[in-house]
Amino acid sequence: MKLTARMFLIIAVFFFLDVPLYWWLSHDPTGTAALTMAFGLCGMIYFYLAFTVRRIGPGPEDRDDAEPHEGAGEQGFFSPHSWWPFVLAAGGAAMFTGIAVGFWMCYFAAPFLAYGVYGLVFEYYRGENKHY
Known part of the structure; x- marks a missing residue:
């Protein structure tokens, strides 16, 4: 790194x-x-x-003497079944389309974008995936 x-x-x-x-x-x-x-x-x-x-x-x-197996294993946590990135991307796409086409569309896209951000950030704080 x-x-x-x-x-x-x-x-x-x-x-x-x-x-x-x-x-x-x-x-x-x-x-x-x-x-x-x-x-x-x-x-x-x-x-x-x-x-x-x-x-x-x-x-x-970062080391010259490292072996390939040293980099194996868990690299981080990535949500395998989340729909929130899709909601966030759709809201962002609608927002930027509103900037390009007509600003009135941003008023309708902003709640979807905010909801996508909220859902992605707090995905593991509630429901069946809640972490204690």
Whole structure:
């Protein structure tokens, strides 16, 4: 994970240096905004990975002498039968369609988006999947 964090840092630095150069050569506000957002996203991913590797320590992928079986096993918990990502994606798609087509649609999509976020976050706090 340390190598992956370093890779995202290098990409973020590239975007940081590229944004002013791109704007100076093209004066294109759309491309400049897209490159700025790409810099921000790469920076956030770098921060998350660097924070996580400091918290849990280096993994087998960070060592040169590691064996493949050291990386086997549980990688995390992923809900196998959840419908909440679908509800969240449908609400988000309707919201962004409303931004593109007509803002009136956002008023109808926002409750579905909020309901999807609520359901995904609190999925394991109630019902048959409740964790104690």
